[in-house]
Amino acid sequence: MSIAILANVAGNQTEGAAPLSRFNNPNDREYGLVQVSIPSGATVSIRGRTSNNMPWLELTSFTASAGTRVTLFNEMIAVVSGHDSGTIRVEIVD
Numbered sequence: 001m002s003i004a005i006l007a008n009v010a011g012n013q014t015e016g017a018a019p020l021s022r023f024n025n026p027n028d029r030e031y032g033l034v035q036v037s038i039p040s041g042a043t044v045s046i047r048g049r050t051s052n053n054m055p056w057l058e059l060t061s062f063t064a065s066a067g068t069r070v071t072l073f074n075e076m077i078a079v080v081s082g083h084d085s086g087t088i089r090v091e092i093v094d
Contacts, residue, residue: 006046007078009088029094030071033067033093042063045081046078048077049073049075
């Protein structure tokens with residue numbers, strides 16, 4: 001089991017910002033847990049793809065602090081939008 005931080009952002013984050021970081025599925029597990037801590041007004045989209053030749057697919061999104069089980073892809077990212085204050089943190093466990 002490993003834990004990866006997909007996002008840890010404080011301060012201002014502009015709408016439509018680029019992905020913050022990537023998670024490469026090191027243990028080739030089928031499912032994982034993602035948990036987010038979000039201030040009000042922000043949205044976090046969790047996306048995955050099988051390789052850099054494929055488009056990103058939205059797996060789930062959050063507008064409040066929560067957690068859920070997700071299918072793990074070879075590459076995963078968190079995309080933040082609407083963030084103007086506070087800290088957003090996104091962690092994934094395989």
